[in-house]
Amino acid sequence: MLSQALSAGNYAATDARRHAASAGNDGVGATRFFRQVPDLVNGADTDLVHIYVGAGLGEPWRWVPDAMFALIVTGEGITVTDASVRTRVVAEAVFHSLALTADGTPEARARGSALLLAAGRVSMRRAWGIADADVVATQVMDVTVPPVVIGAGVAGRAAGLTAAGQAPADVTANITFAAYNTEFALLATMYDLLADGAILAAMQAGVGMLASNGVTLVTTLIHHYVSPHKQICDAVYLQFFRDDIDLPAGMSVEQTKDVVCHKTAHVVETARAVGVARSPDARRRLEIIGQGAATVRMPAKFEAERAAEALQAVVRKGASATANANVAVDQDPVNDLVTAVSATMTANPNAQGTLLAKAQVATFKSTYGYGVAWLAGYLNAMYNDIAAKPRARSAINARTLEGLIEDFEEAYAEGNSHFSLAMKWRKARAKEGFLDGQGLFGAAVPRAFGIPEVRNAADVNAGGAPVPGPGGGP
Numbered sequence: 001m002l003s004q005a006l007s008a009g010n011y012a013a014t015d016a017r018r019h020a021a022s023a024g025n026d027g028v029g030a031t032r033f034f035r036q037v038p039d040l041v042n043g044a045d046t047d048l049v050h051i052y053v054g055a056g057l058g059e060p061w062r063w064v065p066d067a068m069f070a071l072i073v074t075g076e077g078i079t080v081t082d083a084s085v086r087t088r089v090v091a092e093a094v095f096h097s098l099a100l101t102a103d104g105t106p107e108a109r110a111r112g113s114a115l116l117l118a119a120g121r122v123s124m125r126r127a128w129g130i131a132d133a134d135v136v137a138t139q140v141m142d143v144t145v146p147p148v149v150i151g152a153g154v155a156g157r158a159a160g161l162t163a164a165g166q167a168p169a170d171v172t173a174n175i176t177f178a179a180y181n182t183e184f185a186l187l188a189t190m191y192d193l194l195a196d197g198a199i200l201a202a203m204q205a206g207v208g209m210l211a212s213n214g215v216t217l218v219t220t221l222i223h224h225y226v227s228p229h230k231q232i233c234d235a236v237y238l239q240f241f242r243d244d245i246d247l248p249a250g251m252s253v254e255q256t257k258d259v260v261c262h263k264t265a266h267v268v269e270t271a272r273a274v275g276v277a278r279s280p281d282a283r284r285r286l287e288i289i290g291q292g293a294a295t296v297r298m299p300a301k302f303e304a305e306r307a308a309e310a311l312q313a314v315v316r317k318g319a320s321a322t323a324n325a326n327v328a329v330d331q332d333p334v335n336d337l338v339t340a341v342s343a344t345m346t347a348n349p350n351a352q353g354t355l356l357a358k359a360q361v362a363t364f365k366s367t368y369g370y371g372v373a374w375l376a377g378y379l380n381a382m383y384n385d386i387a388a389k390p391r392a393r394s395a396i397n398a399r400t401l402e403g404l405i406e407d408f409e410e411a412y413a414e415g416n417s418h419f420s421l422a423m424k425w426r427k428a429r430a431k432e433g434f435l436d437g438q439g440l441f442g443a444a445v446p447r448a449f450g451i452p453e454v455r456n457a458a459d460v461n462a463g464g465a466p467v468p469g470p471g472g473g474p
Helices: 016-023 029-036 066-074 085-102 107-128 177-220 230-240 253-266 270-277 280-288 303-321 332-347 351-385 390-397 399-407 409-432
Strands: none
Touching: 085 107, 085 177, 107 177, 107 253, 177 230, 177 253, 177 270, 177 280, 230 253, 303 332, 303 351, 303 390, 303 399, 332 351, 351 390, 351 399, 351 409, 399 409
C-alpha cells in the first residue's frame, strides 16, 4: 500500500483507505471475504459456491483509465487515437512509477517496472480491444482531476491522482505539475534507450499474455501466474525476451517476469481472459502473427471438458473398430455430453460451473458406463493383438476411464472377449473363402469375395447392393 509522500509533489496515502476497505464500502478486503462465506446449514446445496477472493493488485499496478490519458494529452493538442505509442506508454508509466516510488520501490526499478507494465498493456489494449469496461472495477487506478486549467505544451501535462477510499480531507492530494513533468522526461529517456529491446519485448509478450493468463485461470480456476503452472506464461516471455536483451534498471529476470507475466493482464476480467484462452479463432490469429508460445495450450479446456472428450474418444474409436464385429454403437449420447459440458463451462467459467459439469459427466458414467467400459475392453484387446505403441493406446489410458473400468469390470472383460470371438469368426470366414470388402475415402463398400462352391458374391450382399462400412461408405 502507498505509505510515503512523493519528494516532488503531494501524493498522499493514509490509513483511511484501509479503514474504508474494512468498512465494506468498496467490496474489498476482509469484509468482502466475510460476505462470501456460505451458509452451510440453510438453503440448497446447488447454491453453494467455491470460496475464493482474489487479492488483486496494489494501487501502483492498477489500470490507468482512458479518461486519464485523454486528459493528459489534450493539453498538448493530441487526441487519444493520434497519440504515438511512445507518448501512450510513457504517459501511463508516469503514474505507475510515481506510485511505486511512493510505496518504497527504488526509483530506477520503479521506472523500469512502470515502462514494462505500460508497454505490455498498451499492446494488449490494442490487440484485444481491451477497454476500461473489460477491467475489474476494483483494479482501475483511482484518478481524480482537480479543477485546474491545463495549459499547452509540456507544462500542460498534468493530472490529479488520489488513492481509492481516501477520506474527504485527502481528496485534494495530487501529483503536481512539476512531479509529473519531471518523471515524464526521465521515463522518456529510459524508453528511448530500451525501445528496441525490453520495451518491444514487453509489447510483444503483452499480446500473448492475456491468452496465457486465461489458460492458467482455466487450469487453476483462481490464479493467473502460480507454480507449477508458471511455465504457461513463461513460454511467452522466453519467446521474446532473448538472452541479449538488457533488462531495465538492473531488474532481475524474476522481477521482470512478475511484471510481464503476472501483472500485465491480471487486471482484465476473468471471463474475458478465459474467453480468449478458449477461442479457436483467437488461437488461429495468434499463430498467424507468430505468437506460437501462447497457442500451445489453446483452446483451453476445463477438467470436466477433458473428461467428456476422453469418453467421446473411446466411443468414437470403439464404434469404428467394431463396425465389422456385429456391434451397433449410438454416438449421440456422448456427443450430447460434450456439447452440454462445454455449454456449462462457457456460461460458468468458474468453480460453480466445474461442479455442475462434473455432475453431468458423473451422470453419463452411471448411465452409459457399461458401454464405454465394453468398448474400452474391445480396444484394449485389439491394441494387444497388434502390439500397439503406448501413444496409440492413449484413448483407453485416459485418467477418467480408470475408475469407470473398475466400476464396470465385467463389461471391460466382455469387450476383450468379443474381440477374440470376432477374430475367430473372421478367420473362419477366411478359411471358407470369404473376404469382406472395405470402402475407403467415401467409396462404396465392394461386395465380399466368395468361392463358388460355398456362396457367390451376389448372395453375400443380398443381390450385390453396396452397403455402408467403417471406411466411409455412403
